[in-house]
Amino acid sequence: MRLERGRTGFNYALLSYVVLVIFVITVAPFEFHIPNEVTIRFTSSLSNLLSNILLFIPAGFIFQMARKTVRGEFLLGSLLFGLVLSACVEILQVFVVGRITSVVDLAANGLGAWIGGFLLYLMVTKVKEPADRVFFLDLPLMNLLYLLVPLLWVNGFAIGSEQLRLALTTLLGLFGCGVLVSIYVNRLREHPGFSPVRLGVAAFVWFLVATLPAIRAYPLLVPGIGFVLGVVTAMAAVTGVGTYAKDRRFELPTLQVLVPFLMTYILLLTGWPPASAVNLRGEVVRITGGRLVEVFQLVEVLAAFTLLGYIIAEMRGRRDESALKTCVWILLVIALFISWAIVVQVLWLGGTASIQLVTLPLLGGLFGGMIYRLQLAALQRRLQTAALQASVQA
Numbered sequence: 001m002r003l004e005r006g007r008t009g010f011n012y013a014l015l016s017y018v019v020l021v022i023f024v025i026t027v028a029p030f031e032f033h034i035p036n037e038v039t040i041r042f043t044s045s046l047s048n049l050l051s052n053i054l055l056f057i058p059a060g061f062i063f064q065m066a067r068k069t070v071r072g073e074f075l076l077g078s079l080l081f082g083l084v085l086s087a088c089v090e091i092l093q094v095f096v097v098g099r100i101t102s103v104v105d106l107a108a109n110g111l112g113a114w115i116g117g118f119l120l121y122l123m124v125t126k127v128k129e130p131a132d133r134v135f136f137l138d139l140p141l142m143n144l145l146y147l148l149v150p151l152l153w154v155n156g157f158a159i160g161s162e163q164l165r166l167a168l169t170t171l172l173g174l175f176g177c178g179v180l181v182s183i184y185v186n187r188l189r190e191h192p193g194f195s196p197v198r199l200g201v202a203a204f205v206w207f208l209v210a211t212l213p214a215i216r217a218y219p220l221l222v223p224g225i226g227f228v229l230g231v232v233t234a235m236a237a238v239t240g241v242g243t244y245a246k247d248r249r250f251e252l253p254t255l256q257v258l259v260p261f262l263m264t265y266i267l268l269l270t271g272w273p274p275a276s277a278v279n280l281r282g283e284v285v286r287i288t289g290g291r292l293v294e295v296f297q298l299v300e301v302l303a304a305f306t307l308l309g310y311i312i313a314e315m316r317g318r319r320d321e322s323a324l325k326t327c328v329w330i331l332l333v334i335a336l337f338i339s340w341a342i343v344v345q346v347l348w349l350g351g352t353a354s355i356q357l358v359t360l361p362l363l364g365g366l367f368g369g370m371i372y373r374l375q376l377a378a379l380q381r382r383l384q385t386a387a388l389q390a391s392v393q394a
Contacts, residue, residue, distance in 0.1 A: 010374035011066035014146055017371070018059050019085060021150035021303070025055075025157065025213075026089045028295045031097040044104035047216070052108035053115065054212050056082050058149045060116025065137070075117045082113020126193055136187050140314050140375055141179055141251045147310060147368070148176045149210045151303040156213030156222075158300045160293035163221075165272070169214055170225055171265040175258050176210075177203045177233040178242075182254040185243045200234030255315055262311065266304055270341035270361075272297075298356055305334060305361040309368025317376055326369055334365045 044052075060078045067077060086109030093099035123137060136142060152172055159165040180203050188194045207226035208215065215222045236242070242257065244250040309330050316326045341357055 010143075010371060010378050011062065013371050013374055014143070015059070015062045015066050017147075017306070017367075018062055018150055021153060021299075022055065022059060022085070023089065023092075024299055025153060026099070027092055027096050028157075028292055028299075030295070032095045033097055035094060039100055041100050041102040042104065044102055044108070049104065049108050051212055051216065052105045053112040054209050055153075056086070056109045056112030057116040057119070057209055058146070059085065060113030061120050062116075062146060063113065064117035064120040075114055075121060078117025079110050079114040083110040085113070086110060127188075127191065136183060139183065139187075139251070140317075140372065141183060141254060143310065143371075143375060144179050144307070145176055145206065147303075147307045147371075148172060149206075151300070151307055152207075152210035153213055154296050154300045154303055156211050156215070156217070157296035158293060159214055159217060163218065166214070166218065166221065166225065168265055168268055168272075169211060169222070170229075171261050171268075173207050173211075173225065173229045174232075175261040175265070176206065177229050177236075178258045178261070179254070180206075181233055181236045182242045182250060182258075184237050185240050186250040186254075189237075189240075196234045196237035199237045200230040203233035204230030252315060255311060259311065259315075262308065266308060266337060267340065269301065269304055270337055271344040298360060301356070302360045302364040305337075305364030306368040306371075308333070308337075309365035310372045311368075312365070313369040313372035317372060323369075323373055326373070327366065330365045330369045331362070334361045337361060 060082055063081045064075070064078050083106065086106045089109070090101045090106055094101050120137070127136065152169065155165075155169055155172065159169070180199060184194060184196075184199050204226050207229055208223065211222050211226065242250075242254060244253055312330050312333055313326050316329050321329075338358055338361055341361075345357065
C-alpha cells in the first residue's frame, strides 16, 4: 500500500535534531582515542537490547514522516535508515573511551527504527480525516510531543544521582500529557479508534519511551510517575477538560494553559546548582555525577530552549508576524531567562558565569523558532493546495 504525504523542510529539520541528540547520547562525554585493538561484541543483555530498540523508535517514526510516501508493504526505508544510522554510531564508538561496538545493538537499532515507521503507517491508515483538514499528527501542537522526546532523553541522563531532578521530568510529562488531552478532546474524541483509556495508555507508553535513560537509573520510580500521568490523562479526557468550540482554534488556548508548566521547568532548570562548581581557589569541584552528567545538563539546556523557542514562535505565529519580529520576541524572552540564570548561578550560588549560560539558550531558542517557521510554511502550502483542489472540483 502506498500513501502520499507532504514532504516538508520541517520534518527534515526535526529528524536532523533527533539524530543529533542520538549522536550526543552515544558519544558523550566526547573523549576520543585511537584503540590498540577493535572489540566487537555479539551479545547483549535484555535491558540493553530493549533500550536500543526504544531509542530508535522516535527516529524511525520521524524519518517516515519526512518521506513523501508511506509504503506499507515492508517499510524497508525505515529499517535501512535505522541500520545506517546505527552503523555510523557503532563505528564512531570504536574511538570513544569506554564504548564497545556491538552487532546486537546494530540490529536492535534497526528494529526500533522499523517499529517507529510501522507505528506511523498504522496511524495514517487507521485514522481517516477529511482531505481538506490537517492530519492530527501534522498539527503544530503535536510537534511539541516530538520535541519533548529528545529533551526527556537528555533530562534522564542529566539526573545523575540527584533524584530530586525527577521533579523536572514530571513537569515535562505533565506538559506532554496536557498536549495529548487537548488534541484528543478537540480533534479525536468522536473518532471510533480513540478512547480515554487508550489515550491514557498512549500517554504512558510515550512517557516510557521518552524517559528511557531515567528508567535505567530509577526502574520503579519513573514508570510509577508515568502510570500516574497516564491515569491523569485518561481522567482529563473523560471530563473533557480543555475542550473548545469547534469553530475556534484550540492550539493557542491550550498553550496558554500549559506554558506555566514549561516556564516552571525552565526556571528550575536554569537555577539548578550545576554538576560542578569553582571553589575559592579556582579549582573545579565535582558535585554530583561527574563529567558525563555535566555534559548532559548542558545539552538539556539547549534542548529545553529549543522547545521554548518553538512555542514562542507558535504563539506569535497566530498574529501573522514576520520571521524577524518573531525572532525578536524569542530573544527577549530568552534574555529574561538568561538574566535569571546569571542571578541565581552567580549571585546566589556563588558560581561563575560561563559562555554556555548565554549561547546555549540563544542557539536553542532560535533553532526552535526556525523549526516552527518551517512547519508554518508547510501548513500554508498544504492548505492552499487543498483550497485550490476544492475550487477546481466546484
